[in-house]
Amino acid sequence: MDILTASKLIEKRELSPVDLVKKTLExxxxxNPKNNSFITVSGEEALVAAKVLEQELMxxxxxxxxxxxxxxxxxxxFTKNIRTTMGSKVYENFIPDTDATVIQKLKDAGAIIIGKTNTHEFAYGPIGDRSYFGACRNPHNLEKISGGSSSGSAAAVAAGMVGGALxxxxxxxxxxxxxxCGVVGMKPTFGLVSKKGVFDLGYTLDHVGPITTNVKDNALLLNSLVGYDPGDPYSLNTERKDYSLLIGNELRGKVIGIPSFYFDVIDEEVHAAVTKCIKIFESLHVEIKKLNINCMERIAEAQVVTIQSEAAAVHMHTIENHKEDVDSEVYERLVASQEVKGYEYVLSQIERAQLINEYNQSFEDVDILLAPTLPILPTDIGQREVQINDQKEAVRHALLRxxxxxxxxxxxxxxxxCGMSKNTLPIGLQLISKHGNEAVLYxxxxxxxxxI
Structure with a gap:
């Protein structure tokens, strides 16, 4: 059941929060035994919260x-009094004594925390099969990856265990x-959603956002998460918006940009599915315009330098003291991240404002950019190389490209x-816009x- 459907039933008192939690736990x-989406299920805490909310409803x-x-x-x-592991043996028994800002916002909005979902260890990997608690499997094909690092959140929504996840x-x-996994996921504007109480990976790259079964639910969940937080040094102090406000408005006269960078090396089935979506937008009287964004290679290189440098800083203690406790592949990536030179990181930050400005110039003539989310279909669990047409590429690089x-x-x-492959694996489409333009994307x- 999606969020809005359940919400309407609860408001009419045709569905009780307690019954919904019980059905969710069932x-x-x-x-969960099939796909390993959850690391911790907080059933008792959820039922206590549901009873309180049910009394309020009455x-x-x-x-x-x-x-x-x-x-x-x-x-x-971080979730107060509920185990938070980062997918790692290092934090296997860590129980925070405070909630992250986003958790407090959810609780204030009446949401119930049902459990904690699997993640590629320390979130340092897009594959989702390197967690101390085991690989998270794709609900559409249990031999395939769910993608990462928010593997369990997407798989839990795709498998119908929950209507929404963070x-x-x-x-x-x-x-x-x-x-x-074939669900809807939003990476909001950087700083729009507080990161306070979220374990760091990249200080200037980390975003928190919603994963849901459909677009309306996604906007609803994002609305509950946004807001300035003085406890987060990167938090944006901007006017609050209703990000669902434009949903249902017609698109006639709008313009979509198709950047060549995102289409250079992609799987044929992915290309076909995305092309079909472009034609759908054309049928809705949207103009399609091909673009070249000349700074894309520099942005990609600067992002790699940034994530490596910041991850190495976050995990200095991990590298020095927990070699035996960390997955070997994740540990090797952390150690390799230390090889970035200080001047390389500084240069990647000095040129950042200019590169962001160049990227945003794309939106002078278009409303949004359209691209595949992934250039490949979900690969096998444990697979580390993939062939795209006649080219071989590391799976991790392909997933992030x-x-x-x-x-x-x-x-x-x-x-x-945006479609399914001939082997019934999901294909995703990515829509991108200017900072603060989430409502347009929805x-x-x-x-x-x-x-579709």
Whole structure:
């Protein structure tokens, strides 16, 4: 059941929060052994919260559309008195004594924390098969990756265990698993959603955002998360908006840009699915314009330098003291990240404002950019090399190639399902716009969702 459907039933008192939590726990018990989406299920805590919210409902108090709705949380986001592991043996028994800002916002809105979802260890990987608690499997094909690092959040939504979940995104970690699992994932504008109480990977790249079954639910969940937080040094102090405001508005006269960078090396089935979506937008009287964004290679290189430098800084203690406790592949990547020179990081930050400005010049003539979310279909668990047409590429690099640029620039990016492969694996489409333009992305995403 999607969030808005459940919300309406709860408001009419046709569905109780307690019953919904019980049904959710039953569904998790049924599905989780198959795909390993959840690390920790907080059933007792969820039932206690549901009873309180049900009493409020009986007294006529409804906190909003999330009142009584179970939400899953990536196990990188601190939850008071609920284990938060970062997918690592290092934090296997860590229990925070405070909630992250986004968790407090969800609770204030009436949402119920149902459990903590699997993540590629420390969120340092887009594949989702390197967690101390085991690989997260794709609900569409259990031999395939779910994508990462917000693997469990996307898989839990795709498997129907929850209607919504939170993920984090440093190089694509909301959008990659959303595309791989066939759900909707939003990486908002950098700083729009507080990162306070979220375990760091890249200080200037990390984003928190919603994963849901559909566009309307995604906008609803984002609305509950945004807001200035003085506890987050990167938090934006901007006017609050209703990000669902443009959903349903017609697109006639709008312009979509098709940047060549995102289409250079992609799987044929992915290309066919994305091309079909472009034609759908044309049928909605949207103008399609091909673009060259000349700074894309420099942005991609600067993003790699940034994430490596910042991850190495975050994990100095991990590298020095926990070699035996960290997955070997993740540990090797952390050690390799230390090889970035200080001057390289400084240069990547000095040129950042200019590169962001060059990237945003693309929007002078178009409303949004359209691109595949992933250039490939979900690969086998454990697979580390993939062939795209006649070229071989590392799976990790392929998964991040089309998503990581907007982590560096901070532009909002929405991944939505746009088709299935001949082997019934999901394909995702990525919509990108100017900073603060999430409502426009939802407008386009909803139009496609209704016509695909």
């Amino acid at each position: 569904k998790i018990s049924e599905e 007294k006529g108090k409804v906190r909003g559309a999330l009142h009584g709705i179970p939400i899953a949380i990536k196990d990188l986001i 993920g984090t995104d440093t190089g694509g970690s909301i959008r990659v698993p959303s595309a791989a 089309l998503t990581s640029p907007t982590n560096y620039t901070g532009n909002p990016s929405l991944s939505i399902p 407008q386009f995403g909803y139009a496609l969702e209704q016509n």
